[in-house]
Amino acid sequence: MTSSLSTAIAKLNSPKWSSVGKISFATTGLALIATALGATSAGAATFTIPSLTVFGNDISSGPSFTVSDDFAGADLISLEASGIVDLATDEPPLGYFTNAAGIATQPTFAGQSPGGSATGPGGFNFGALLLGNNTLGFFNVFPANSSQSPSLSLNGVTLASLGFTGGFANGTVLEFRVNDVTSRLNNAGSYNVAGSLASTEVPEPFTVIGTLIGGTAAVRLRKQLKSAQK
Numbered sequence: 001m002t003s004s005l006s007t008a009i010a011k012l013n014s015p016k017w018s019s020v021g022k023i024s025f026a027t028t029g030l031a032l033i034a035t036a037l038g039a040t041s042a043g044a045a046t047f048t049i050p051s052l053t054v055f056g057n058d059i060s061s062g063p064s065f066t067v068s069d070d071f072a073g074a075d076l077i078s079l080e081a082s083g084i085v086d087l088a089t090d091e092p093p094l095g096y097f098t099n100a101a102g103i104a105t106q107p108t109f110a111g112q113s114p115g116g117s118a119t120g121p122g123g124f125n126f127g128a129l130l131l132g133n134n135t136l137g138f139f140n141v142f143p144a145n146s147s148q149s150p151s152l153s154l155n156g157v158t159l160a161s162l163g164f165t166g167g168f169a170n171g172t173v174l175e176f177r178v179n180d181v182t183s184r185l186n187n188a189g190s191y192n193v194a195g196s197l198a199s200t201e202v203p204e205p206f207t208v209i210g211t212l213i214g215g216t217a218a219v220r221l222r223k224q225l226k227s228a229q230k
C-alpha cells in the first residue's frame with residue numbers, strides 16, 4: 001500500500017471522520033481497492049528475448065532483436081544457450097570446439113583440454129557468446145569460468161554485471177555474436193539462444209492510481225461530512 005493511500009485511510013479513521021456515518025464502510029472499501037490494486041500490479045515489466053540461432057561465423061554481425069520497454073542497469077537478464085561452435089574447421093582433426101562461454105568441450109588444436117579456454121578479442125574467451133551493439137559495446141553473456149557443458153543458463157543477473165551499466169532504453173537494438181578473429185570465416189556450428197529481461201522496479205501506475213482513488217474518495221467524503229453537519 002502506498003504511503004499516500006495509508007495516510008488517506010488513517011485520516012478517515014480519525015475520530016473526526018469516524019463520527020460520520022458510512023465512513024467505516026468507505027474505509028473498508030478503500031482498503032479492499034488497495035489490496036486489489038496491489039495484487040494486479042505485482043508483476044514487473046518483462047521482455048522476452050526471442051529464440052535465435054547464432055552461427056559460428058556470426059563474428060562481425062549476428063542475429064538481432066529490439067528491446068521494448070526501459071530496463072535499468074539494476075534490472076535482470078536470464079538467458080539460456082545450447083550448442084557448440086567450432087572456431088577452426090581448417091585445423092583437423094581437433095578444431096576448436098567451445099560452448100557459449102568459450103569453454104573447450106574437447107581437446108583443441110591449440111592445446112586446450114576440455115574445460116580450458118583462451119582469451120580472444122575484447123578480452124573475452126574465444127568462442128564466447130557476445131551481446132551488445134556498436135554504441136553500448138559487446139560483452140560476454142556467460143562467465144569466463146563457466147563449465148564445459150553445451151547447455152548454459154544465466155538466471156536473473158543484473159544488466160550492469162554484464163557491463164550494461166546504463167541498461168537498455170526502449171527501442172534498443174541488440175545483437176548476438178561469437179567472439180573470434182574476423183580474418184578467416186572458418187567456423188561451424190551454432191548456439192541456440194533464448195531468454196528474458198525483467199524489471200526490478202515497482203510499477204509506477206500503482207502509485208498514480210492509488211493516489212487518484214484516495215483523493216477522489218476523500219473529496220466525496222468531505223462532501224458527505226458537510227451535508228451531515230447541516
Ligand SMILES: [Ca+2]
Pocket residue numbers: 087088180181184185186187
Ligand atoms: Ca575462426
